[in-house]
Amino acid sequence: MIRGAKTRLRPLEESDLDAVLGWRNAVRDRFRDDRLLTMADQQAWFARYARDDTDQCYVIQTLDERSIGMVCLSRIDRTAGTAEFGRLIIGDPESLGRGYASDAAEALVSDAFERLDLETLHLVVLESNGPALALYTRLGFERDGDAEAEELAGRGSLLRMSLDRRRWEQR
Numbered sequence: 001m002i003r004g005a006k007t008r009l010r011p012l013e014e015s016d017l018d019a020v021l022g023w024r025n026a027v028r029d030r031f032r033d034d035r036l037l038t039m040a041d042q043q044a045w046f047a048r049y050a051r052d053d054t055d056q057c058y059v060i061q062t063l064d065e066r067s068i069g070m071v072c073l074s075r076i077d078r079t080a081g082t083a084e085f086g087r088l089i090i091g092d093p094e095s096l097g098r099g100y101a102s103d104a105a106e107a108l109v110s111d112a113f114e115r116l117d118l119e120t121l122h123l124v125v126l127e128s129n130g131p132a133l134a135l136y137t138r139l140g141f142e143r144d145g146d147a148e149a150e151e152l153a154g155r156g157s158l159l160r161m162s163l164d165r166r167r168w169e170q171r
Contacts (some may be wrong), residue, residue, distance in 0.1 A: 004107035009058035016059050017042045023091025030129050060104040068092040071104050081119030113165045120164045127157040140167045
């Protein structure tokens with residue numbers, strides 16, 4: 001369990017798949033793969049996820065244990081000290097704009113640098129996703145200067161950003 005000031009992050013379980021599917025499909029336009037997913041897709045993803053020790057996904061809960069979203073670290077490479085931060089979703093409409101995404105993201109980033117002893121986190125975000133871009137910038141993520149933005153047909157650019165431990169500790 002990872003705790004923030006407003007949220008707690010608990011490991012994703014198979015019983016969460018129905019909620020996750022709904023959250024993911026509701027904001028699919030914010031993901032590289034924007035197709036409408038089915039429960040079969042979600043179950044196949046979870047089966048791969050459950051066998052992969054380089055991914056850690058969490059359900060974001062309020063302090064009264066109401067599940068409102070998810071966030072993940074993926075492609076965790078302990079040798080290189082890196083991971084990809086992402087899949088951040090606040091899926092409960094009533095919970096939007098209350099600081100839960102910021103709190104959960106900060107708690108997971110802190111855990112990545114402290115408990116997992118990682119050195120750098122990377123992420124990919126749609127340039128048109130203003131709220132996510134603002135959050136990541138507040139956390140200290142910076143656009144990777146040498147990374148070319150990937151264009152998604154008709155949907156804009158995917159920006160690559162990173163945050164290293166030193167910048168996190170100095171904020």
